[in-house]
Amino acid sequence: MQTTVASEYSNEIHSVPIEHRFNPYSDNGGTVLGIAGEDFAVLAGDTRQVEGYSIQSRYEPKIFDVGDNIVMTANGFAADGVALIDKFRQQLKWYKFDNFGGKLEIKSAARYIQHLLYGKRFFPYYVSTLIAGLDEEGKGAVYSYDPVGSYEREQCRAGGAAASLIMPFLDNQVNFKNQFIPGTDGKEKKPLKYLTLEEVIELVRDAFSSATERHIYVGDGLEIKIVTKDGVRTEYYPLKRD
C-alpha cells in the first residue's frame, strides 16, 4: 500500500508507506559508572529518569543491592533494567534454596547474567549492565555487559547516556592513560596504582557533576553504592536539576 508523504523539500514527494508500529523500547536516559579498588568496589548512577524532553522522576534509584555483597545496575530502557534485576534477584533466591544458603561468587553471578541477557538474544534487554563486588580473593571487581550478554571484568566502566563523556576521563584518571612520568620524554608511562576509596568517590562525583553540565539526560542526584568486606553502603549527593 502506497501513501503520499511530503518530504522536507516539498517539491519532491516520495511515495513510501507510513509505518504505524508499536515500539517496545524507549530511552530513559541516565548514566552509570563502576570502579573497582583494591579491597572495595563502587557502583554509581544518577537518579534522573527521563522520557523525551520530560523528567519522569528526579529520584528513581537504579543501583541495587541484589544480595551476597553484589550490587547491580542495568541502565538504558528502565523497564528492561528493572525486569533484568528482578529476574536475577529471584534466580539468586532459588540458587540459595538449592545450595543450602551458600554464597554466590561474583564470577558466577557474572556468568549467570550473561545467560539471562543472551536468553533474549532476538528481543534483547535494551540496557548496559554493570555489577560490582569483591572476588574470591577479596579484591574489588566490576563486570560490564553489552545488551546481549558479551561481558568482561574491568577496573572501571561507564555506561548509559553519558558513557562517551565519562569513559575517556576514567581511562585517564583511573588507568592513567596518556599520562607519562615527567622528564622521561614520553618513554615511561605513569605506573598503575590502586586508588583509595576517598579518591574514587571524588572522581565519581566530578565525573557526574561534569556529565550533568554537558548532557541533558543526566542530573538531579547521584547515588553511590560501595561494597567492602563489611557489606554494602549507600551515599547520596545532589546534582544540578536543570
Added chain:
Amino acid sequence: MAGLNFENYQRNSYLSTKGFATPRATSTGTTIVGCKFPGGVVIAADTRATSGPIVADKNCEKLHRLAPKIWCAGAGTAADTEMVTQLIASNLELHALSQNREPRVITALTMLKQHLFKYQGHLGAYLICAGVDPTGAHLLSVQAHGSTDIGKYQSLGSGSLAAMAVLETNFREDLTKEEAIKLCADAIEAGIWNDLGSGSNVDVCVMEVGKDAELYRNYLTPNVRSQKARSYKFAPGTTAILRESVRDILDVEETVVSFDQMEVDTEA
C-alpha cells in the same frame, strides 16, 4: 551570489542513502516568553543551546536586537534565528533611515513573516518579537512557517508548555514593571527546571514607553557549577612531546618614519 546555496543538496541526499548521517544543526531547545504590562513589555529566555542530547553552549544569547527598542527572543535552529534576526535588523535600520522615522514592531514582524513564509518552514526560526514604538508597546510572535500571533503573554520553544503554565496562572492585566519581570523570569525558570531542552540562566529585556530598552544579561543564575572535588592539574611533562619544530612564518621589518616626512592630505 546572494541567498542560500543548495549545490550540495543532491550530494548530501545521495550520501544519506549510503548511511552517512546528515549533520545536525544546533537547536536551541528553548524556553522563551514575553509579557505586557501597562506602559511596556518584557521578554525573557533561557541560555542553553543543545545539539541532540549534548549541551552545546551553557550561556548562549537568545535575545536579539532588531532595533534599539525592538528586541526578539528566538527558539528553534540557532543559526536560523541568528541570521534571520540580523537580516531583518539590517533592513529595518535602512527602512527607518529612508523613512526618517523610528522603526515599528509591526514593520519588523511583517518583514519577518514574509521572509519566513518565503522559505516555507525550512528556516526553523520561532520568534517572540516585542518592543516600543511611536504607537505604543507591542508583543507578537512568529512561527517558522510564517504565521503570526498577538497576545498579552506568550511562550515558545520546547519549554513553552512549562512556561505557559506559569503565565496562565499568574498573569494579570495590571502587572507592574517589576511584577512583569518576575513573571517572565519565573516562567523561564519553569522551563529551565522541567524541560530538558532548556537550562542554565535567565536573560531578560525590558522595553518601556518613552525609555531606552534595558537588557539584563544573566538576570538570574540559578545553575552555577559547584566546586570540583579534585584538581586536574597535570605536572609539566605528563604529556609527551613527540616532535618539536619552530619556524618563522613572517619576516617583520620595522622602519621609523618621522612625522614631517609623511604626506598629509588636508584637502577633501
Added chain:
Amino acid sequence: MNGIKVDINHLKKGEVNLGTSIMAVKFQDGVILGADSRTTTGSYIANRVTDKLTQIHDTIYCCRSGSAADTQAVADMVKYYLQIYAAQLPPNETPTTEIAANVFQEICYNNKDNLTAGIICAGYDKKNGGSVYSIPIGGSIHKQDYAIAGSGSTFIYGWCNENFKQGMQKDECVDFIKTALSEAIKWDGSSGGVIRMVILTEKGVERLIFYPDEYQK
C-alpha cells in the same frame, strides 16, 4: 500532472493549524461572520484567543481555516491588491465583496499545490448589500446565502440546513451563528475558546465576542 502524486492536503511538519469552526451568514442588513478562537500545533493549543476574522477592506472580511501561515499570507496579499485597486476607484466607491472573493479564488487556485487554505470571504457593499463566498481548498468559488467551513463545520451541516432562514433580523442571525458554532466547538476537539463575530452593514463594522460561560449555557 506528470504522473507525480501531489497531496495538497498535507500540512508541513510542525505547521500551525487552524483546526477551525468558521461561518458567514447573510441577513436583513448585511452579513455576519463568526469563528472560534483556537489555534493548534498537534495537541497543543498554541493560541486560545486567536482572531480568525481578518479585515480585507473597510467592510470586507474573511474567515481563515487550514494553515495559519498560508491563510495569513493570502489574506495579506488580497488586502494589498484591494488597497491598490481601491485607490484607482472614483471617490466614495469601495471594492465589492465579489471582487475581493475573486482575488482570493485566483490566488488559491493558481497556488493550489502549495496552499492549505479554506477561506470564507464575506462583506457588505452598496451595490450588492451583504454577500458570502466560500473558497474551499482546491481554489473553487461558491456564492452562497451562508457558508460554513473548517473541521468543526462537519458537525453542523444538518443543523444549519434545517435552521437557516432567508433575511433574518440581526439578533436572530447572531443567535443562529452562536448556536451553530457552540455545537461545532462542543463536538470538534480542534475548535474552542471564545466565539468571535463581525457584523458588516451599511453602518460599518461591529465586533462581538462571546465567552464559553455564555454560549455553553
